Amino acid sequence: MKEIKGIKISENASLKNLNTYKLESHAKYLIRVETLEGLIDLLKYLKESNINYFILGAGSNIIIDEYFDGAVIKLDGLRKIEVKDNIITSEAGVMMGALSCASMDHNLTGLEWAINIPGTVGGSIVGNAGAYKSEMFDSLVKIKVLDENLEIKELKKEEIKHTYRHTDLKGKNWIVLEATFKLEKGNKEESLELVKDRQERRNKTQPLDMPSAGSVFRNPEGDHAGRLIEEAGLKGYQIGGASVSTKHANFIVNTGNATSNDIKNLIELVHSQVKEKFNVDLVLEQEIIDWK
Numbered sequence: 148m149k150e151i152k153g154i155k156i157s158e159n160a161s162l163k164n165l166n167t168y169k170l171e172s173h174a175k176y177l178i179r180v181e182t183l184e185g186l187i188d189l190l191k192y193l194k195e196s197n198i199n200y201f202i203l204g205a206g207s208n209i210i211i212d213e214y215f216d217g218a219v220i221k222l223d224g225l226r227k228i229e230v231k232d233n234i235i236t237s238e239a240g241v242m243m244g245a246l247s248c249a250s251m252d253h254n255l256t257g258l259e260w261a262i263n264i265p266g267t268v269g270g271s272i273v274g275n276a277g278a279y280k281s282e283m284f285d286s287l288v289k290i291k292v293l294d295e296n297l298e299i300k301e302l303k304k305e306e307i308k309h310t311y312r313h314t315d316l317k318g319k320n321w322i323v324l325e326a327t328f329k330l331e332k333g334n335k336e337e338s339l340e341l342v343k344d345r346q347e348r349r350n351k352t353q354p355l356d357m358p359s360a361g362s363v364f365r366n367p368e369g370d371h372a373g374r375l376i377e378e379a380g381l382k383g384y385q386i387g388g389a390s391v392s393t394k395h396a397n398f399i400v401n402t403g404n405a406t407s408n409d410i411k412n413l414i415e416l417v418h419s420q421v422k423e424k425f426n427v428d429l430v431l432e433q434e435i436i437d438w439k
């Protein structure tokens with residue numbers, strides 16, 4: 148691959164530490180983008196050279212295969228956060244925890260929930276991440292994207308279709324560059340108190356000491372996927388190195404050497420058992436990435 152200013156390339160790079168399931172996986176190229184100009188030049192080159200690419204956030208909502216014969220792109224250099232009064236603008240590579248902390252540091256309220264999301268702002272916009280009855284689109288004003296023609300577009304929140312843990316940005320081949328939120332004036336001490344309580348609750352109820360990608364299925368209307376899976380008797384059920392968590396049934400954990408197939412097979416089994424027992428069609432919240 149040719150040298151391009153504003154990017155760093157590694158060849159045959161391991162992705163094990165770049166996905167929260169800690170799946171063994173390699174990419175032909177791993178590219179860390181340092182500047183927006185570097186990203187645009189890179190994409191021009193990849194398109195001209197017919198090299199497939201994949202935008203990777205923090206890898207906290209995906210199930211990846213062993214090998215990608217293309218370029219995995221990380222927006223590591225896009226990490227600026229700007230706060231003006233109650234408006235906060237964040238580049239896509241910022242981690243949600245950092246965004247949440249920046250908002251609290253400015254005595255703004257509305258993004259406390261985001262401190263627990265181990266993903267980037269870009270990935271969280273695309274999937275409309277959320278917790279505690281809040282979600283990205285609650286306080287979102289607008290986003291900036293790079294479209295398929297490599298043009299920068301601004302989209303108002305109203306122009307993006309979004310539902311629970313889903314947006315129509317998925318599958319559009321656009322790259323989220325930046326997101327702007329409007330928050331309310333708050334109080335840092337009160338925000339930190341809320342965050343502490345929730346963190347304690349998460350530590351008690353979620354298997355945070357094991358590799359996972361958070362909730363496997365979306366909660367069906369008026370119910371909890373975890374309750375259904377637990378009542379189907381699947382807590383602790385294991386396929387290869389993948390296990391339904393004994394702590395929270397809507398988490399699948401990697402017990403050490405899980406493959407993506409172990410996880411996918413376990414997801415299929417859980418889905419079919421819940422369907423058979425309760426006639427509920429659970430919808431996957433995690434994303435199976437098809438690199439074939």
Ligand SMILES: Cc1cc2nc3c(=O)[nH]c(=O)nc-3n(C[C@H](O)[C@H](O)[C@H](O)COP(=O)(O)OP(=O)(O)OC[C@H]3O[C@@H](n4cnc5c(N)ncnc54)[C@H](O)[C@@H]3O)c2cc1C
Nearest residue numbers: 204205206207208266267269270271276277322323360361
């Ligand atoms: C322990 C744990 C707890 C979790 N708790 C929650 C929770 O409470 N609520 C919740 O909603 N989620 C939760 N998650 C899931 C996950 O953190 C979120 O879905 C998060 O928003 C994913 O962001 P990411 O950067 O990791 O995206 P990735 O997993 O890296 O990518 C997800 C998708 O977004 C695309 N993408 C990433 N960045 C961009 C970009 N800049 N432009 C365009 N496309 C992009 C990728 O190509 C991929 O298709 C949890 C995960 C873990 C491991």
